[in-house]
Structure formats: structure tokens, C-alpha cells
């Protein structure tokens with residue numbers, strides 16, 4: 244099923260309907276009527292509802308590009324969200340039919356596309372890589388070979404004129420990348436890879452200069468026409484040239500439709516009802532002006548409200564006329580009952596998804612030079628600093644405090660320094676994933692496991708450097724078995740830290756929340772970690788915190804491994820520890836043996852991973868109202 248857009252325009256976009264009924268350009272694809280959306284204005288009882296959108300009615304046909312225009316707060320996004328199935332909260336009523344049938348959430352998502360206003364993409368990937376990974380994840384292997392996916396990417400880049408920026412990174416506020424217009428075209432391109440039948444674009448021209456805006460709309464219109472896609476675009480006061488590019492326009496004010504019909508007939512329609520657009524004025528500006536509330540005084544506000552109500556009522560009467568084109572179109576759409584989902588494409592295999600996501604994560608991580616350098620420099624610096632702070636520990640009793648100190652600080656280094664930078668990366672990527680998942684791109688589990696496995700090598704490499712530095716400079720137990728046991732304990736706690744990162748990172752709404760919660764929990768772990776307070780002296784009500792604490796188990800296991808079998812010299816005339824076991828007893832670190840502590844950490848890591856996964860599923864689960 245490969246080929247360029249042009250071939251598919253004929254073979255796929257227009258002749259592969261859901262119900263076996265031939266669809267050609269101009270056929271109704273999405274029909275909505277009496278769409279009303281209300282939100283609660285008051286908590287508690289009695290509940291008061293405010294109407295945001297009232298009795299919206301319309302139809303989108305194949306190959307049409309429809310603009311949704313209105314002043315700020317007119318209800319454009321509300322309408323687009325309702326039609327694309329992305330309304331959250333409130334009360335939505337009315338009817339929406341897709342291919343003449345009630346929509347099925349899964350198949351609707353997979354055969355339609357939504358380009359958000361703020362495009363979230365991986366900033367370090369190039370345009371070509373971004374589209375390639377999207378093609379790998381979104382196109383089913385059962386229908387596309389890798390070469391065909393690549394051909395699809397090339398086709399999208401050619402049609403959206405992205406070849407010039409092919410190898411430029413996407414970029415973001417911190418890293419320079421493609422221009423705003425190119426970025427928007429990449430977002431559109433990602434959605435077009437799957438040959439959607441309906442395309443929703445939320446403010447695609449915001450923040451763009453007039454030339455870039457025009458190019459985006461021109462290209463979208465061309466592709467929609469070629470491929471028989473119905474495209475709905477919200478747009479703030481477009482220029483006259485852009486306005487005339489659209490086939491149809493929905494003019495909204497105060498949540499009501501003031502006009503819906505061909506752009507070419509809009510001036511005539513308004514002239515007929517007494518609002519003649521001056522010859523040299525941009526019609527879009529004129530229409531928005533006459534349907535915007537005028538807040539200059541109470542009198543002008545009342546007057547403009549009256550005018551908007553009159554415009555909406557007039558249009559409602561116009562639609563009800565038997566010869567209105569909108570009514571004609573709607574009568575063509577019959578309800579077929581529940582939408583047939585048999586032809587909806589299933590996802591790719593788990594392993595393929597995982598391999599693609601891990602490859603993308605790895606490419607992203609290796610390009611994040613400041614992060615990698617930061618991790619390595621920090622590891623070397625801390626390894627040397629801590630190592631020399633505890634330089635060449637002797638076997639006298641004075642070294643006991645230092646030995647306990649260095650083992651505790653090794654444990655501490657696997658908490659904050661591992662968790663905080665990784666959480667920041669994770670939360671960013673999680674948000675991108677939630678967007679990607681809105682079009683049913685891949686499984687949450689493949690994303691989650693990919694993250695867990697990609698973080699591990701980065702954390703292990705930098706922390707091993709630090710660990711080895713501290714171990715040998717401070718001259719901890721010079722014994723091969725003890726060294727490798729200490730390293731294994733250390734790796735165990737790093738795994739727990741990554742699991743903890745994923746758990747908190749999945750649970751919190753924003754990184755700011757993560758930056759409050761994670762340090763608080765880690766600080767509690769340090770307090771109950773076995774060095775700052777003796778577990779046997781802690782009140783039994785709180786003592787259990789030690790037993791479920793990875794810091795305590797790591798510290799206790801490292802201490803048992805290091806001090807077990809050690810004897811200390813004692814200056815004459817002083818009282819001091821004679822053996823390592825005495826130290827361990829007095830610090831109350833012998834409750835569990837080394838392997839019990841390691842086993843506990845493995846269990847704790849597994850629990851953290853599992854809770855993180857549940858949180859992530861919950862976060863990625865759409866909470867949309869559905870009609």
C-alpha cells in the first residue's frame with residue numbers, strides 16, 4: 244500500500260469508505276447537529292450551568308477545508324474539541340455522525356488527526372527523524388514495509404516542502420531549530436502519514452508571519468483536496484488572502500453559529516441580511532467586527548449582544564429554509580447505527596514498538612550533550628572530592644566515623660543526583676507521549692519499558708565512575724569479593740532510584756510538583772537511612788520507615804559488607820570499637836543480612852515500577868466526553 248499522495252488520493256482517500264459505500268469528493272463525512280456544551284459555574288448545589296456552545300450544526304465533506312472563525316472566546320476551540328472528541332469536563336449534548344454513523348472512539352481516533360496549537364515534539368530529533376519515527380510507530384507493519392514507510396515520509400516532506408529542512412533539528416526554546424512555519428508543517432506531516440479522513444487543526448497560523456501562515460494553509464488545502472480529507476481549522480482573523488483559500492467558513496460568536504457556508508457566498512449572505520462588507524475591507528475582519536461584543540459602554544455592550552443574537556437567529560432561520568445548501572448536505576447523511584470498526588488498523592507488535600521507542604530515546608539521549616557531560620563531570624568531580632575527603636581510611640578506631648560517613652554519602656549520591664535530572668527529562672517526554680497516544684499510536688507499556696531501560700545505562704555509567712573513584716581513593720575494603728558485592732548493592736539502589744523517578748514522574752502533573760514531592764520523600768529516606776538516627780532509638784510508630792526504606796537497606800548492606808570482619812586498633816587508654824561487628828551492632832544495622840537487603844531493594848524497585856505504570860496509564864487515559 245505504498246505510493247505518493249497523488250496516487251492515494253484516488254486509490255485510498257476517496258474510495259475506501261467505512262461501509263463499502265463509495266465516497267467521492269464533496270461527500271459528507273462528519274455531520275453534527277444541535278451540539279451544545281455547558282460548563283458548571285458554581286461548585287455545590289444547586290448546580291448552575293453556563294452554555295459555552297449552543298445548538299451548533301454543520302457538516303464537513305471530503306476534500307473541503309473549513310475555517311472556524313470568531314473573536315477570542317467565541318467558542319472555536321470548544322467546537323473543534325467537541326468534533327474531534329477531545330472535550331474534557333462539562334456537559335456535551337447533540338449528535339455527531341462520522342461516515343453517517345455513531346462514532347466509535349478507537350476507530351475514530353485512528354482515522355482522524357488532530358494538530359494541536361502548541362506542537363510538542365522531541366527537540367533534538369531532525370525533521371526527517373521525527374517523521375520517520377512517527378511513520379514507524381503509526382503505520383502498521385501488516386500493511387507497510389519499512390521501505391514503504393520511508394517512501395511515505397519522503398512523500399510527506401515533498402508535499403509539505405520540508406526537504407530543505409530535512410536534517411535540521413526541531414528545536415525548542417533552549418535549542419535552535421526549524422522555523423515556526425516548518426515546525427507547524429512537521430506537526431501536520433506527522434498527522435498526514437496515516438492518511439486520515441478528517442484533519443483538525445487548532446490555530447495552525449498562530450505565531451507565524453503572514454507568508455508562513457499562507458503557506459501552511461495553502462499546503463493543507465492542497466493536500467486535503469488531493470486526498471479527499473475533510474479539514475477543520477480554527478483561525479483568528481485571517482488575512483483576506485488566507486480567508487479566500489478556505490472552501491467554507493463557520494463564523495462563531497458567543498458559542499452560536501452566525502454563518503456556515505461557502506466562503507464565496509459569505510459576503511453575499513451578509514449583504515442580504517443588511518451587513519454589506521466594504522469593498523476594500525478584509526471580509527474576515529468585517530465579520531469578526533460585527534459579531535464581537537463591544538465593551539466600550541453598557542449601551543454598546545447591550546447593542547452588540549442584540550446584534551449577535553439577531554445574526555445567529557437569522558442564520559438558524561436560513562438553515563431551516565428548504566433550499567439551504569447546508570440542509571441539503573445534511574439530508575444526504577443517513578445514520579447507519581454504530582460505526583463499523585472492522586477495517587480499523589491494529590497496532591504494531593509490542594517488541595517492534597519497544598525497539599522503535601528505545602531507538603528514539605537513545606538517539607535523543609545521546610544528542611543531549613549538556614545532560615551527558617553534566618552527568619560525567621558531576622560523577623568525576625564528586626568521586627574525586629568525596630574520595631579525597633575520606634582519603635585512605637586506616638584501620639584505627641578513628642576511621643569508624645569516616646567509614647560510616649563515606650558509605651552513607653555513596654548511598655546519598657544515588658538519590659537526588661540520579662532522581663532529579665532524570666525526572667525532568669521523563670516528565671517532558673511523558674507529555675509528548677500523552678499527545679502521541681491521543682491518536683492511538685503505541686502502547687503505554689512499550690514507552691514505559693523503553694524509558695526504564697534507557698535511563699539505566701546512563702545512570703550506571705556515570706555512577707560507576709563516581710563509585711570506583713570514591714572506593715579506591717578512600718581505600719575501602721581491598722578485596723575483590725567485597726568490591727563486587729558493594730558494586731552490586733550500589734547498582735541495586737540505582738535501579739530503585741530509577742523506578743522511584745518513573746513513579747513520581749508518572750504521578751505528578753508538572754515537573755514543579757515533582758520538584759516538591761521527590762525531595763520531600765528523599766529527605767525522609769535519608770532521615771531514616773540508618774546514620775542520622777539509630778533505628779533502635781526511633782519510636783516504634785515510625786521505625787518501620789527504616790525497614791521499607793531503600794536508603795536504609797543500601798547503607799546497612801554496604802556497611803555490613805565493608806565492616807564485616809574488620810578489626811580496629813585502639814589508642815591506649817581509650818574506649819573504642821574493636822571489631823566491625825561491634826560498630827554494626829551499635830548502629831543497629833544487623834537486622835537484615837546483605838542479601839535480604841538486596842532482595843528487599845529488588846522488590847521495592849518492582850513495586851515502584853508497577854505503581855509508576857499504573858499512574859502513567861491513568862494519566863494517559865483520555866477523559867473525554869463522547870457523542
Ligand SMILES: Nc1ncnc2c1ncn2[C@@H]1O[C@H](COP(=O)(O)OP(=O)(O)OP(=O)(O)O)[C@@H](O)[C@H]1O
Pocket residue numbers: 282283295313314315316317318319320321322332333479
Ligand atoms: N471549562 C470552562 N469553564 C468555564 N468557561 C469556559 C470553559 N471552557 C471554555 N470556557 C469559556 O467558553 C468560551 C469559549 O472558549 P473557547 O476556548 O472555545 O474560545 P475560542 O474561540 O477558542 O477563544 P480563543 O480564540 O481565545 O482561544 C470562553 O469564554 C471561555 O472562557
